[in-house]
Every structure is written in C-alpha cells, then in structure tokens.
Amino acid sequence: MSVQLQVADHVARVTIDRPEVLNAIDQATERELRALWDELENNRDVRVIVVTGAGDRAFCVGADLKSAAEGEEVTGLEYLASARPGGFAGLAMNDQLITPVVARVNGYALGGGMEMLLGCDIAVACDDAQFGFPEPRVGRLPLDGGMTLLSRKIHEKAALGLLLTGRRIDATEAKRLGLVNEVVARAQLDEAVDRWVADILACAPLATRAIKQVMRGTGHLSVAEAAAQRLPAVIAAVTSEDADEGVRAFLEKRQPDWKGR
Numbered sequence: 001m002s003v004q005l006q007v008a009d010h011v012a013r014v015t016i017d018r019p020e021v022l023n024a025i026d027q028a029t030e031r032e033l034r035a036l037w038d039e040l041e042n043n044r045d046v047r048v049i050v051v052t053g054a055g056d057r058a059f060c061v062g063a064d065l066k067s068a069a070e071g072e073e074v075t076g077l078e079y080l081a082s083a084r085p086g087g088f089a090g091l092a093m094n095d096q097l098i099t100p101v102v103a104r105v106n107g108y109a110l111g112g113g114m115e116m117l118l119g120c121d122i123a124v125a126c127d128d129a130q131f132g133f134p135e136p137r138v139g140r141l142p143l144d145g146g147m148t149l150l151s152r153k154i155h156e157k158a159a160l161g162l163l164l165t166g167r168r169i170d171a172t173e174a175k176r177l178g179l180v181n182e183v184v185a186r187a188q189l190d191e192a193v194d195r196w197v198a199d200i201l202a203c204a205p206l207a208t209r210a211i212k213q214v215m216r217g218t219g220h221l222s223v224a225e226a227a228a229q230r231l232p233a234v235i236a237a238v239t240s241e242d243a244d245e246g247v248r249a250f251l252e253k254r255q256p257d258w259k260g261r
Contacts, residue, residue, distance in 0.1 A: 019055030062111025088144035
C-alpha cells in the first residue's frame, strides 16, 4: 500500500507514502486515493481530512509518469485520454468531497501535487516548501486542474506568471498569493496543522460541510443566485439537532456536544 490512513477523534490523516520518488503518484496510488476519498466522504464520523506526503522533502511532485509496475512511460496523449474524475488523484476538482480537507505541505508541491493543494480547503506549509507547475518545461500540461483552477484561486496575471514559466515559488510567496493559509517553521508544522484541525472540529460538522458545498458549488452563480440555492448539505445543517445544540450551548455558556445529526 502506498497510501497510509489513520483515523482517530474524527480526523482522517492521509499520507502518500512514496518518499523514494518524492511522493509522486503512479496509477496504483491514484486508484487507492480515489477510493479513499469516497470512503472518507461516506464516513460521517470523519469531520476533517489531513493530507500530506511521507518524509521531509515532498508533499507530492505529481504524476509518476514512469511507473515501475508497468515498466514503460505514459505518453501525454494516453494520460489525456484516461478517465480521471475529480482531477489529479481524485482530489483537485472533487466536488463530491464536502468534508473539510487540510493540506500539510511538508516540502515540494509541484505539478499534480500543486493541483492536489488547490483541491484542499486549507493549506499549512513549512517555510522551506516550494510550489509550481513545471509541466511546460518538459513539454507537458497541468491537465488535472492546474490550468483551470489556478486563475480561480489567485489573480489571473499571477496565475499566468506561474503557468507560462514553470517557475517555482517559495512558501512566503505562496502565502502572499493566497495559495496557503499559514507558513511556519518545519518544527512547528504539525502543531500548526493540529490548531487548524481543532478549530474546524470546534464547529458543527454539518455546518462546515454546508459551507464547503456552497463555496464549491455556487462559484459560477451571481451572489443572489448563490444565496437562493437550497443545497442538500445546507438543508441538513439548518434542520439538524446540532443547530439547536449550538444555541443551547451558547446560552448555557458551555462547549457544544456535536452529534453530526
């Protein structure tokens, strides 16, 4: 298995475990991850997902185009023709995954790894992490979300500056552009991630799911049209026991006991 999963205290921690290739993702790993997102989304005990890479060099450097298992390189046309719902590793453009996802960026986030980062909701990076889309420098394209997602996350000129040059940026620049939420020293990375996780867990789980579904599902609409949507997660949140529990806990000056229902 090239993907490690730990689930405890409502948190699923997913680790791409291929440090010998900087956590590049081959076809077998891709299949593991795609199945895993579905499994975790259907597990209502999981309220937050943390994604990272094994080792201390890379979050993920994208596709492993030369799979040792197959012994031959995948051409660009073959890659384009293959079915990849949800974008790279099933995460970059996964609109069905409304459980909050936190990226623990422990090193290089390049190519498909950068696309995975764009698919996460919150990103915390160590100060020596690097980001970029090197594909055009080797005659390839960011096919799995990079060309379509980046300009929706940051200013168009900043996006084109990265995409047209294939250059890398450091964590400080990534934060300035809005690609990551927080940059910390490597020694504080886990502490910072856990702080973000704790803050998410302090919120009603149905509320965070509803917020993500609205944010991800209405970006193409006007503000008025988006506000008028009655998405399933929104209905579930406003009619939940937790909605009443939150008010009671506030009035009683205590921490709410979220049930996720």
